[in-house]
Structures are given as structure tokens and as C-alpha cells.
Amino acid sequence: xxxxxxxxxxxxxxxxDSTNFTCSFPSSNFYALHWYRWETAxxxxxxxxxxxxxxxxxxxxxxxxxxTKEGYSYLYIKGSQPEDSATYLCAxxxxxxxxKLIFGQGTELSVKP
Amino acid sequence: DAGVxxxxxxxxxxxxxxxxxxxxxxxxxxxxxxxxxxxxxxLELLIxxxxxxxxxxxxxxEDRFSAKMPNASFSTLKIQPSEPRDSAVYFCASSxxxxxxxxxxxxxxxxxx
Numbered sequence: 001x002x003x004x005x006x007x008x009x010x011x012x013x014x015x016x017d018s019t020n021f022t023c024s025f026p027s028s029n030f031y032a033l034h035w036y037r038w039e040t041a042x043x044x045x046x047x048x049x050x051x052x053x054x055x056x057x058x059x060x061x062x063x064x065x066x067x068t069k070e071g072y073s074y075l076y077i078k079g080s081q082p083e084d085s086a087t088y089l090c091a092x093x094x095x096x097x098x099x100k101l102i103f104g105q106g107t108e109l110s111v112k113p
Numbered sequence: 114d115a116g117v118x119x120x121x122x123x124x125x126x127x128x129x130x131x132x133x134x135x136x137x138x139x140x141x142x143x144x145x146x147x148x149x150x151x152x153x154x155x156l157e158l159l160i161x162x163x164x165x166x167x168x169x170x171x172x173x174x175e176d177r178f179s180a181k182m183p184n185a186s187f188s189t190l191k192i193q194p195s196e197p198r199d200s201a202v203y204f205c206a207s208s209x210x211x212x213x214x215x216x217x218x219x220x221x222x223x224x225x226x
Contacts, residue, residue: 032212043204044156046214089156091215098144098168099212103156 002026004092006104013080014112020076021107023090027071031095035064035075038087038106047075047088080111119205119218126225131193134221136205137186146215147180147190148204156204162188195225 005024013019025033032051036044048057053068061078077084087108091101118137126132138145146161160170165182173180177196182188192199202222206215 034214043217043219044215045217049214093212095212098161098163099208099210100146100158100161100169101215102158105155 004104010108034091036089117218134190138207142207150202
């Protein structure tokens with residue numbers, strides 16, 4: 001059974017704080033790792049698709065790193081803003097099963113003004 | 114492209130009734146996925162199609178659930194008969210290639226009373 005685990009489950013921070021959370025995934029048969037942002041009452045939207053060990057991707061104040069050998073990825077948000085409040089999901093595609101995504105349970109981020 | 118389109122957005126039905134959820138993927142995407150979101154299990158994959166062919170339906174909970182993709186631009190997920198425990202948000206997603214990012218529809222919130 002493939003397990004994708006995220007921590008923490010929820011996070012409450014003040015506006016301006018920087019924050020980070022973790023996604024752990026199987027290190028064998030790695031192909032890619034996805035990060036999605038899921039705002040309340042909306043649908044998940046892709047943030048990053050990461051494929052290379054040591055890769056770091058950035059989009060505005062949000063960045064992510066990848067360690068495929070040890071099976072983890074970090075998502076960082078610098079200077080959190082209330083509009084960053086969302087659930088952040090990581091997903092592990094299984095290549096030989098059509099790329100079907102196994103999602104973690106997500107980290108729910110709440111940023112207070 | 115308008116993105117992945119799902120209908121209806123909300124469905125309330127009585128136990129025992131047949132429910133049909135509909136999805137129009139993004140044109141040109143070869144993969145279509147049906148996910149269900151519940152508090153207990155998060156986002157779980159029910160079934161996915163590649164070029165209109167069902168590839169993996171191991172996530173379909175019971176025989177009461179069925180899915181079809183008669184052509185590249187339309188898919189349905191049917192529950193017959195529906196039960197209260199089927200109440201959840203059902204998402205359809207499509208992706209252009211294996212293991213690339215998934216584009217989600219807005220979801221159908223199903224309530225079975």
C-alpha cells in the first residue's frame with residue numbers, strides 16, 4: 001500500500017509569519033511529486049510538479065524542495081498572507097498505473113490578519 | 114478552454130434514487146479521473162480512464178457505482194441505488210499526459226437523505 005503522509009494536519013499562523021510543511025512519500029519507483037492548493041469551496045489547483053532530486057521550485061512567496069532519496073518534500077510560504085489560507089495537498093503519481101495520483105491528507109493553513 | 118466542467122454542482126436526493134454525475138474534461142486531455150472527497154478519507158481515486166477506456170476501477174466502493182466515458186469529451190459517474198453514506202463531494206479531473214498535473218472540476222456536492 002502506497003502511503004503519502006503530510007504534516008502537520010493543520011497550522012494557524014499570523015500574517016507575516018513564514019511557515020513550512022512536509023510531505024513524505026515512497027522513495028522507490030519515484031516519478032514525480034505534485035503540490036496542490038485547495039481553497040475552501042473551490043477545486044484543487046496545481047502549484048508545482050517536481051521530478052528531479054534536489055529540485056527547488058518557486059512561485060511568488062511559495063517554494064518547494066524535493067528529496068527523492070529519502071522521500072520527502074517541503075513546501076515553504078514566506079510572509080504568509082490571509083489569502084494563503086487553504087489546504088495544501090501533495091500527491092504522488094504512480095507511473096505504471098496511468099499516473100493515478102495518491103493524495104496526502106493535506107495541511108490546512110489558516111493565516112490570521 | 115473553460116476547464117473541466119462538472120454538473121450538477123449540488124445534488125440532493127433521497128436514498129434509493131439513482132444519481133448521475135457528469136464531467137466534461139479539457140479538450141485534448143487523454144486521462145480522466147473521478148475522485149471522492151470525504152472527511153474521513155480525504156481525496157480518494159474512484160476510477161480513471163485513458164483515451165476513454167477504463168483502466169483502473171479498484172477504487173469504486175461497490176457495485177452500486179459505475180462510470181462510463183462514451184467519448185473523449187464526456188464522462189458519467191452513476192450511483193444506483195444511492196445511500197446516505199455516499200454523501201460527499203465528487204471531483205472529476207483530467208490531465209494531458211501520464212503523471213502530469215491534474216486539472217480539477219469544481220466538484221459535485223452530493224447529499225443523500
